[in-house]
Amino acid sequence: MSNSKLVVFALAFGFAVAVYANAASTHSNVTAPAVDVRAGQAGQPATLAFTLKPVGRNVYAAIDDAKGDAGANAGFVIGDDGVVVIDTFEHPEAAKQMLAEIRKLTQLPIKFVVNTHYHVDHVAGNSLFQQNGAVVFAQRNVRTWIHTENLKFFGKDIKPEERKMVETLGSPDAVYDTGVTLFLGSRRIDVRVFPGHTGGDSVVFIPDANVVFTGDLFWRNTLPNLIDATTSAWIPSLNSITAAAPTATYVPGHGDVGNADDVKNFRDYLAFLREQITPVVQQNKTGDDMVNAVLPAVTEKYGKWEFFKYFAKPDIVHTAAEIRGDKKIPQPEK
Numbered sequence: 001m002s003n004s005k006l007v008v009f010a011l012a013f014g015f016a017v018a019v020y021a022n023a024a025s026t027h028s029n030v031t032a033p034a035v036d037v038r039a040g041q042a043g044q045p046a047t048l049a050f051t052l053k054p055v056g057r058n059v060y061a062a063i064d065d066a067k068g069d070a071g072a073n074a075g076f077v078i079g080d081d082g083v084v085v086i087d088t089f090e091h092p093e094a095a096k097q098m099l100a101e102i103r104k105l106t107q108l109p110i111k112f113v114v115n116t117h118y119h120v121d122h123v124a125g126n127s128l129f130q131q132n133g134a135v136v137f138a139q140r141n142v143r144t145w146i147h148t149e150n151l152k153f154f155g156k157d158i159k160p161e162e163r164k165m166v167e168t169l170g171s172p173d174a175v176y177d178t179g180v181t182l183f184l185g186s187r188r189i190d191v192r193v194f195p196g197h198t199g200g201d202s203v204v205f206i207p208d209a210n211v212v213f214t215g216d217l218f219w220r221n222t223l224p225n226l227i228d229a230t231t232s233a234w235i236p237s238l239n240s241i242t243a244a245a246p247t248a249t250y251v252p253g254h255g256d257v258g259n260a261d262d263v264k265n266f267r268d269y270l271a272f273l274r275e276q277i278t279p280v281v282q283q284n285k286t287g288d289d290m291v292n293a294v295l296p297a298v299t300e301k302y303g304k305w306e307f308f309k310y311f312a313k314p315d316i317v318h319t320a321a322e323i324r325g326d327k328k329i330p331q332p333e334k
């Protein structure tokens with residue numbers, strides 16, 4: 001994890017750890033093989049922030065590199081008369097690189113962007129695509145939360161330039177409540193809303209390619225950030241998604257491309273957390289006592305997953321707060 005490249009995630013980790021500390025003290029036509037796209041300019045080697053993977057006919061996943069240079073995963077779909085982009089990374093430079101990769105493949109207009117949720121590691125490149133003619137779609141809450149809820153990841157001592165960055169992120173141009181269907185000529189893109197990660201999460205289905213972009217509703221072999229989560233709703237959402245596309249290729253918000261079994265494994269992590277934490281909460285344990293009662297079992301089962309050292313303890317704290325009924329989560333638009 002690179003502090004210089006993974007700024008917002010580092011801040012998110014810090015915020016999560018701060019929450020844990022407070023709790024303890026008081027009570028994120030293609031048939032070619034996958035390629036790691038790396039290019040040089042003017043004789044100088046340049047490494048892209050992501051690996052571009054063909055996952056279906058003219059469907060590409062942009063998978064964040066091991067250092068977090070992109071901050072999250074993204075992707076795009078090329079249709080008959082245009083392109084749709086799914087998420088726009090944490091770092092604008094990564095978004096510029098993805099735009100350049102799209103232009104290597106097609107000169108069709110980039111018509112749409114879909115933000116899977118508001119977290120800054122998925123939306124920081126919105127403005128770039130808007131400047132290139134794209135209309136950004138998102139669930140209704142994202143339009144407000146993108147400028148308000150993202151501030152918390154920088155902590156109470158947020159710098160003026162950080163606040164300005166959040167406040168000037170490209171807002172969605174069009175919003176929906178439960179979903180929207182987009183068309184690229186004959187190519188259909190189904191966007192559907194499912195509760196769980198933030199309260200404004202969208203999943204993008206590409207029916208003719210049998211590909212699903214989940215955003216942060218699915219983290220492959222990776223512990224998630226549960227700061228805004230409602231796991232009681234998230235688990236049935238994952239059941240519904242895999243039932244709708246049991247043989248699909250799944251592009252997660254973080255981690256490598258997977259399948260329905262990988263999604264179910266992630267669902268089982270959330271269920272395991274709830275199973276382990278519920279009796280401890282019922283015993284009125286809080287803080288370190290509560291975390292220490294649950295952490296050994298979580299470590300034994302999931303200790304090798306990515307982001308474990310960053311999110312294991314905060315995930316326990318956040319889930320316990322949800323089960324107790326005192327967790328604060330973003331409130332929907334009225």
